[in-house]
Amino acid sequence: MRGKVWKFGDNISTDLIAAGRFYHLRSNMPELAKHCLEDADPNFAPNAKPGDFVVGGRNFGLGSSREHAPITIKMVGAGAVLAQSFARIFYRNAVNVGLPVIECDTTQFDAGDQLDIDLAGGVIKDVTKGITVTFHPMEDAMRRILDDGGLVEHIKKHGDFAIS
Amino acid sequence: MGLTLAEKILSENLSREVHAGDFAVFNVNLCLLQDGTGPLAVRQFKKLGFEKVFDPKSVVLFLDHAAPSPKAELSNDHMLLREFARETGSVLSDVGDGICHQVMSQYYTSPGDILIGADSHTVTGGALAAFATGMGSTDVAVGMGLGKTWLKVPVTVRVQATGDMPLGVYSKDMILHIIGTLGADGATYKALEFGGDTIEKMSMPSRLVLANMAVEAGAKVGLIASDSTTQKYLEKYGRAAKYREIKPDADAAYESVFEIDSKTLVPLVACPHTVDNVKPASELKGTKVHQVFIGSCTNGRLEDLALAASMLRDKTRHGDTRLIIVPASRRVYMEAIEAGYIKTLLEAGALIQAPGCASCCGVHAGILGDGEVCLATTNRNFLARMGNPKSFVYLSSVATAAASAVTGEITDPREVL
Ligand code: SF4
Numbered sequence: 001m002r003g004k005v006w007k008f009g010d011n012i013s014t015d016l017i018a019a020g021r022f023y024h025l026r027s028n029m030p031e032l033a034k035h036c037l038e039d040a041d042p043n044f045a046p047n048a049k050p051g052d053f054v055v056g057g058r059n060f061g062l063g064s065s066r067e068h069a070p071i072t073i074k075m076v077g078a079g080a081v082l083a084q085s086f087a088r089i090f091y092r093n094a095v096n097v098g099l100p101v102i103e104c105d106t107t108q109f110d111a112g113d114q115l116d117i118d119l120a121g122g123v124i125k126d127v128t129k130g131i132t133v134t135f136h137p138m139e140d141a142m143r144r145i146l147d148d149g150g151l152v153e154h155i156k157k158h159g160d161f162a163i164s
Numbered sequence: 165m166g167l168t169l170a171e172k173i174l175s176e177n178l179s180r181e182v183h184a185g186d187f188a189v190f191n192v193n194l195c196l197l198q199d200g201t202g203p204l205a206v207r208q209f210k211k212l213g214f215e216k217v218f219d220p221k222s223v224v225l226f227l228d229h230a231a232p233s234p235k236a237e238l239s240n241d242h243m244l245l246r247e248f249a250r251e252t253g254s255v256l257s258d259v260g261d262g263i264c265h266q267v268m269s270q271y272y273t274s275p276g277d278i279l280i281g282a283d284s285h286t287v288t289g290g291a292l293a294a295f296a297t298g299m300g301s302t303d304v305a306v307g308m309g310l311g312k313t314w315l316k317v318p319v320t321v322r323v324q325a326t327g328d329m330p331l332g333v334y335s336k337d338m339i340l341h342i343i344g345t346l347g348a349d350g351a352t353y354k355a356l357e358f359g360g361d362t363i364e365k366m367s368m369p370s371r372l373v374l375a376n377m378a379v380e381a382g383a384k385v386g387l388i389a390s391d392s393t394t395q396k397y398l399e400k401y402g403r404a405a406k407y408r409e410i411k412p413d414a415d416a417a418y419e420s421v422f423e424i425d426s427k428t429l430v431p432l433v434a435c436p437h438t439v440d441n442v443k444p445a446s447e448l449k450g451t452k453v454h455q456v457f458i459g460s461c462t463n464g465r466l467e468d469l470a471l472a473a474s475m476l477r478d479k480t481r482h483g484d485t486r487l488i489i490v491p492a493s494r495r496v497y498m499e500a501i502e503a504g505y506i507k508t509l510l511e512a513g514a515l516i517q518a519p520g521c522a523s524c525c526g527v528h529a530g531i532l533g534d535g536e537v538c539l540a541t542t543n544r545n546f547l548a549r550m551g552n553p554k555s556f557v558y559l560s561s562v563a564t565a566a567a568s569a570v571t572g573e574i575t576d577p578r579e580v581l
Contacts, residue, residue, distance in 0.1 A: 011348060011438055011546075013544075013546040013547070013549075015526075015544070015546040015547065015548050015549045016546070016547060016548060019526070019548045019553075020525045020526030020548070020549065020551055021526055021527070021531075021548070021551045021552075023200060023229070023230060023238065023525075023527045024230075024235040024237035024238050024527075025237065026200060026203060026204065026241065027203050027204075027237065027240065027241055027244075028237070039547060039548045039553040058349060059348055059349040059352070059382070062348060062349070062382070062546075063284065063544060063546060064200075064283070065201060065281075065282055065283050065284040065286075065299060065300055065301075066200060066201060066300075067201065067204060067300035067301045067302060068204065085349055085352065086352075087352065087382060088352055088353050088382065088384055089284055089299060089300060092299065092300065092303065093299075093302070093303075096302045096303060097300075097302065139187075139316070141187045141314060141316070150302070151302045151303065151306060152211050152212055152302060155212055155306055155309075156212065156213065160189075160310065160312070161189045161310075161312065161314050163187060163189070163314050
């Protein structure tokens, strides 16, 4: 995966990703996606290119259980979300909708850097800076769901959970 | 080594012992959806090819976040959920019945249950010794279809609270103290287990506050052992037969123990824009408040309305401060009317809204203007949470909120009690 960094800070809540004032757009995902992360960076949704990366700090995705948060990030085109740590429900939701989430040291990446990510190998190359950051691959159970393309596909394929 | 409360409930569900770190697929006892997450869950349910829910009386759909609906799009979402309830026989809790977590705790959640809800504050049910946890729409859609979910058994942080809380200090202050100390991600992926004599003496409504906000420290569940208080609570709602004693083993293996000397707690306030940005109410004196909101699944219960009424009796709200009060459920509303609280609150200048989430999540019913400050008894103060990214939300107990409604600025309730 290769793309550009969109940099965000610590504690990016689901209220920043998919705000309550757009609640009425939750059954109109293409419209809702236009407002993705609007209050954190209004340039993100209109300008992100397919394959770009959302890069946060600590506790990315805290707050509500709205799955619309990772779905709209995916719809904007992000190839993955990278953060130092994730809130639990966001992480699980991202896997369920087939959006890769990577827990790693994001402090060295800056907005606009080009990253080259080997998801299975656990290696991120910052092509702009010429540095490499490694990360632990995700737990097996979730990896299986992500590899199937998300939870709907996982259950359709196996008829049940097949996480071990 | 003995089992924590989380390990106990999960082991019973599987009829074999599991420990922190284990992954397993569990039988789900209850599923909850609300009007924000429900429509997506219904669409995923259909995409998955399910036609029936695993047990119609165990799937509860709530129209509470936009109740009554302020927009046609949301009315259409409500129609979709009503239709799904009709098709599948699932339980519908319609506009005006109340907030999902309050109604669940009154009529559905029981000790030992595994409850998965497409709402992060599903953790509220932990006060009844249920393994209640928030998930997204797709996870709950699968839960509704298969009656199953996967979980990693969490490690547990034991919160051990001893001693009596001082006058003017409530469980809301205790949980703000915990979140302020642990941080907004201090318990991520973990269980919080609340115990000690302070908790044992606490009413169920106050316990529900602790469990409700466990997620604000990142926790997966916030659990409290069941006891005679749990039993009486279930009896009140005609569910005495659902009582079971479930408690952790004395030699349970905790990841850590967080000790609280309850008599040293003071009224606290979470400042914008994170819940862990906690300061004593006394230090915020002089902070002007344009709106006070008393309600939500955190603090909209009868006990809360009783406290607000006792503090606002023969007083009036400050002329520059709106006072919005919302009972958490229809039952709470009726009991508050019978007890005379609603009249007292109206006389003090309060605006009472229909049971539901109301101002809490920024959809309708009390959206702030640019630069305005709200002091709310809710659980989240994130930027844009209450509908306007240019406003500021502070969180406190009902006592602090009521005292501040009278003075028009953030006020330590001990000054007026
Ligand atoms: S009252 Fe607020 S926190 Fe509780 S369920 Fe409703 S929106 Fe969520």
